[in-house]
Amino acid sequence: MTRVLRKLADTVLPFLTFVAMTAAIFMVFVQVPTDKVQGIVQRIFYFHVPLAMMTFAAFGLVAIASGFFLWRGSRFWDRLAHSSAEVGMLFCTLVLITGPIWARPIWGTWWTWDARLTTTLILWLIYAAYLMLRTMSGTGDQGARYAAVLGIVGAIDIPIINRSVYWWRTIHPAVLITREGGSGLNDPSMRLTFEICMLAFLLLFGWLLWVCNESGRLRDAAEDLRQQVIEHESQR
């Protein structure tokens, strides 16, 4: 059963991701009409927003898997948390790059200390520290436990930061996707494009997570073998 699933994930998942991503690129660059108000730069939203949503999903998964790891202590949850953090970090970085590219022509500035932006940046910092902690605290159970502690504490901290930055900076331009009408996605082909992009990035997230998780599993297996060899050598 698990072998069939593994086979499926190894072959079907990348294929589906490829198809969805090609469709998404075609829709965004060829099919969808250019936004009347914002012009060509609005197209970046079809990548930016799904990336942002997948970032939150990934970091949410880190917190959940960290909790399960501390509770159950199985390597599976630790690997899941680790790979989810890696993929989330990639997506979060892309969000922070695509956002300013859009903001420069529309808001007239690369960066403002707006609530959403500040929270995302701090999210990035927390999980950058998470990945550094993983490399600095060595392999094995101890490093995994430390990372899990940070994964949980970080997840609790994010809503608090979010609240405080909302109180802090109230000049908050409406996020386009929540603004119905106006230059929102009221054109049906825009909505369809957005949905295809969401699907494409969901698949990309799943596939990258799978690849990271597999490489982590192989790393662990190799480490186990190495330990066995050392034990065997020392007994002779």
Place this chain on the structure above:
Amino acid sequence: MWALLRKDLQIEFRTKETLASLLMLGLLTLVILSFAFDPTSELRDEAAPGALWVAVIFAGVLGLNRSFLAERENDCLQGLLLCPVDRGTVYLAKTAGNFLFMMVAQLIIVPIFVFFFNLPATAALGGVFLALLLGVLGFAAVGTLFAAISVRTRAREVMLPLLLLPLVVPIFIGGVKVTARVLAGKPLAEVAQWLNLMGGFDFIFLVVGWLVFEYAVEE
């Protein structure tokens, strides 16, 4: 818990190392920042609260780094963990110790801060201390947890601020806001939501730290 706390206090009373270094670093930060912001200018009211909190955080990180380093250097951590008490209790004792050290340092730093930045307000100091009380408590709560972790990683001096600073952003925002408003002569009622935020932060992270500390110190 009291015995563990008394141990830390006794060590400190005999060497006065942590307090002295906390004080010096806090003062130096204030002096440096007073050059950066020119406290005689109009900017003063804007810059002063930020300067105070940057000093609090710099000195705090230093003190927290020390708090577990001493245990590690002398191999006392093992002994500490062998104590016949819950790990959560060890955490609370350590947090209380760190909180006390930082607060005592603040008692000396704040008057000097008022003096350096030529602040008129003396009536507002109560509000500033209330903010510091809540802020330092939250800082100690998160910091103690991560000091226990970072002390056993490579590059441990760097690791603690990296882990801690992003997490204490709410404390910093709240502290700066309350200090600024209070120094501007506004009543405490106006900053109630910030004080609530800081209090909530303290409570949540004391509970979380108490719960997960055992994973941070286990061998």
